[in-house]
Amino acid sequence: ADNGDSGDASDSGDSDLITVGYAQVGAESDWRTANTESFKSTFTKENGYELIFDDAQQKQENQIKAIRSFIQQGVDYIVVAPVVETGWETVLEEAKAEGIPVILSDRQMDVSDESLYECWVGGNFIKEGEDGGHWLEDYLKEKGMDGEEINMVTLQGTIGASAQVGRTEGFANVLAENDNWNMLELQTGEFTQAKGQEVMESFLKKYDDIDVVIAENDNMAFGAIDAIKAAGKTCGPDGDITIISFDAVKAAFDAMIAGDLNCAVECNPLHGPRVAEIIQKLEAGEEVDKIQYVDEELFDTSMDLEEIVKTRAY
Ligand code: GZL
Numbered sequence: 001a002d003n004g005d006s007g008d009a010s011d012s013g014d015s016d017l018i019t020v021g022y023a024q025v026g027a028e029s030d031w032r033t034a035n036t037e038s039f040k041s042t043f044t045k046e047n048g049y050e051l052i053f054d055d056a057q058q059k060q061e062n063q064i065k066a067i068r069s070f071i072q073q074g075v076d077y078i079v080v081a082p083v084v085e086t087g088w089e090t091v092l093e094e095a096k097a098e099g100i101p102v103i104l105s106d107r108q109m110d111v112s113d114e115s116l117y118e119c120w121v122g123g124n125f126i127k128e129g130e131d132g133g134h135w136l137e138d139y140l141k142e143k144g145m146d147g148e149e150i151n152m153v154t155l156q157g158t159i160g161a162s163a164q165v166g167r168t169e170g171f172a173n174v175l176a177e178n179d180n181w182n183m184l185e186l187q188t189g190e191f192t193q194a195k196g197q198e199v200m201e202s203f204l205k206k207y208d209d210i211d212v213v214i215a216e217n218d219n220m221a222f223g224a225i226d227a228i229k230a231a232g233k234t235c236g237p238d239g240d241i242t243i244i245s246f247d248a249v250k251a252a253f254d255a256m257i258a259g260d261l262n263c264a265v266e267c268n269p270l271h272g273p274r275v276a277e278i279i280q281k282l283e284a285g286e287e288v289d290k291i292q293y294v295d296e297e298l299f300d301t302s303m304d305l306e307e308i309v310k311t312r313a314y
Helices: 030-042 060-073 089-097 125-142 162-175 193-206 218-230 250-257 272-283 305-310
Strands: 018-024 049-055 077-080 102-105 119-122 150-156 181-188 212-215 242-247 263-266 291-293 298-300
Touching: 018 030, 018 060, 018 272, 030 049, 030 218, 030 272, 049 060, 060 077, 060 089, 077 272, 089 102, 102 272, 119 272, 125 162, 125 242, 125 263, 125 298, 150 162, 150 193, 150 218, 162 181, 181 193, 193 212, 193 218, 212 218, 218 242, 218 250, 250 263, 250 298, 250 305
Parallel strands: 018 049, 018 077, 077 102, 102 119, 119 291, 150 181, 150 212, 212 242, 242 263
Antiparallel strands: 263 298
16 A cells, blocks of 8 residues: 655654544545545645545555554544445554544444444435435436336445445335336446446346446446447437436536436545544544534436536535
8 A cells, every 4th residue: 555645653743733644445436536635635734734645445454554554653543434344343442542533434334332433424325325216216207217117237336335335225225116127236346437347348248128227436337338338329318228326526527418427426525624623623622423424416417517517626
């Protein structure tokens, strides 16, 4: 894993800076890039911080190594975006033993003792999945297809990641209410464009009657769009295949404006300022809420996307 900043926090010289070790998932998607940028632009020396950044290349063992390194360096706070929900108890116990508070951002950890972390800030993944499902219900009704058999496939995110778990569960809640919807198959595309394209290619070979693709992030949707076009099919509002994606990064707006993507369910990546606010509260000895959801919307091609995208921060 590449450690963004070299040098040991304790010899940073600026002892009045708050040192923050940030164990980031990786650089797998546009969302992740925006999320990392949000932290790097918030946790600056001018703002009173020393940020030690680690990119784990989507591997849990690298994140655990990074957390151990932060503990060794005696950072003031550890922030983690856990790649998957399980397997964190031991290293969190080690941080607790050294009295270093841990804050979770983006994805959640499934731990028995919730005192092992101060709080979590991120998207409401189950609601995102349900919002995507309800959007599809309305869309099919508008097209007069609400009584027809609808065949769909899902490109899942990294299996075991909160965003995958929640979006799959949320969409499944709506699927259960529509017995004319057939979920042909779900398979992980690891939240990357390349893998998303590969899995979509295999779906297109296997099924010749796919009506809807649910892509659990925008980058897998972009891969699916390429695979669909390469197979001589069309997608988007005027195409054979309807695509719903999650994140709503700028490139997703471009895809909707180009007519390739139907709907993007937002997952706000700008967690830097929220985490800084939490640290300031903890510094002041204040209580912080355990679960803190960020604001999120849903965008589709019926909206004035050229206008909306001008005000988008990511
Ligand atoms: C969501 C985040 C997910 C994004 C993907 O909070 O965990 O990980 O949806 C990213 O783009 O890879």
